[in-house]
Amino acid sequence: MTPAFRRTAGRLAVAALATTALTGAAIAGGQAASATTSCKASPIVKTFNAVLAVRTGSTEDTSTCH
Numbered sequence: 001m002t003p004a005f006r007r008t009a010g011r012l013a014v015a016a017l018a019t020t021a022l023t024g025a026a027i028a029g030g031q032a033a034s035a036t037t038s039c040k041a042s043p044i045v046k047t048f049n050a051v052l053a054v055r056t057g058s059t060e061d062t063s064t065c066h
Contacts, residue, residue: 032043
């Protein structure tokens with residue numbers, strides 16, 4: 001095995017591992033974001049409400065879901 005081939009094989013292996021890791025993270029994030037159908041249980045809504053509560057200083061639950 002030549003040094004150039006060894007470097008190329010190593011780079012391809014690292015690229016494949018990075019792609020697999022990013023794809024897995026994207027799939028897991030997508031499943032976590034769409035796992036709940038209830039608006040109050042949604043992690044996105046909880047985060048948004050927490051940021052607004054810190055920004056405005058209010059502690060009451062101001063959900064936009066009906």
